[in-house]
Amino acid sequence: EVYLLESGGDLVQPGGSLRLSCEASGFTVSNYGMTWVRQAPGKGLEWVSGIALSGGTTYYADSVRGRFTISRDNSENKLYLQMNSLRAEDAALYFCVKGGGGSVVDIWGQGTMVTVSS
Amino acid sequence: QAVVTQEPSLTVSPGGTVTLTCGSSSGAVVSGNYPYWFQQKPGQAPRTLIYDTSNKHSWTPARFSGSLLGGKGVLTLSGAQPEDEAEYYCLLFFSNGAVFGGGTTLTVL
Numbered sequence: 481e482v483y484l485l486e487s488g489g490d491l492v493q494p495g496g497s498l499r500l501s502c503e504a505s506g507f508t509v510s511n512y513g514m515t516w517v518r519q520a521p522g523k524g525l526e527w528v529s530g531i532a533l534s535g536g537t538t539y540y541a542d543s544v545r546g547r548f549t550i551s552r553d554n555s556e557n558k559l560y561l562q563m564n565s566l567r568a569e570d571a572a573l574y575f576c577v578k579g580g581g582g583s584v585v586d587i588w589g590q591g592t593m594v595t596v597s598s
Numbered sequence: 599q600a601v602v603t604q605e606p607s608l609t610v611s612p613g614g615t616v617t618l619t620c621g622s623s624s625g626a627v628v629s630g631n632y633p634y635w636f637q638q639k640p641g642q643a644p645r646t647l648i649y650d651t652s653n654k655h656s657w658t659p660a661r662f663s664g665s666l667l668g669g670k671g672v673l674t675l676s677g678a679q680p681e682d683e684a685e686y687y688c689l690l691f692f693s694n695g696a697v698f699g700g701g702t703t704l705t706v707l
Contacts, residue, residue, distance in 0.1 A: 515696075517644075517698075524685075524687065524698060524699075524700050524701040525636070525638075525644065525687050525689075525698045525701070526698060527689065527695065527696040527697060527698055530695065530696065539694060539695040539696075540695065541599065541695060542599055575643060575644070579646075579649075580691075580696065584649050584650070584653075585634055585646055585649060585689075586646050586649075586655055587646075588643040588644055588645070588646070589643065590643050591643060
């Protein structure tokens with residue numbers, strides 16, 4: 481069975497850092513493009529970042545470029561999102577998604593919650 | 599990055615047909631934007647319905663279809679069911695990333 485399990489969400493102060501993890505099961509993350517999407521409470525979906533299938537090219541939304549870094553660990557079969565200089569507007573449920581960056585988007589994780597507050 | 603626009607809300611009668619559209623501030627939506635459509639119900643993660651304009655996943659009900667029309671991406675629901683009441687999002691890919699539309703709240707009433 482193919483599924484994604486996110487973790488790492490937490491309460492963090494403005495200006496702080498957090499690393500989200502996404503454990504993949506049933507497929508190999510290095511063989512697919514992967515994506516992070518977020519959703520603030522009561523709001524719509526926002527595409528955050530993607531890593532391409534080939535070459536590992538990375539892409540970022542303007543709102544997070546320079547602060548967030550997407551990466552994957554092929555040995556652990558995990559996707560990561562390193563989030564620095566967090567702001568109140570980064571508070572959201574963060575979804576890990578299989579696909580994007582040259583691969584068909586299909587499977588979504590259940591999300592991990594990030595709260596940014598002092 | 600481009601702004602992607604969707605109807606904020608639509609209503610369809612049970613058994614009826616409704617079309618949702620997805621436009622882009624950067625110009626006509628084309629196949630190279632690989633239009634996607636997602637369905638999200640309250641308290642659930644989104645589910646991918648349509649990819650690359652008109653392709654369906656194995657779990658996509660046959661009553662959903664995707665296309666391009668008039669410079670926009672289109673999701674058509676033919677024969678609406680009560681369980682189709684949900685939020686629908688489109689996603690467009692560009693050279694520097696991707697952008698979601700604001701979502702359409704679909705009511706089946």
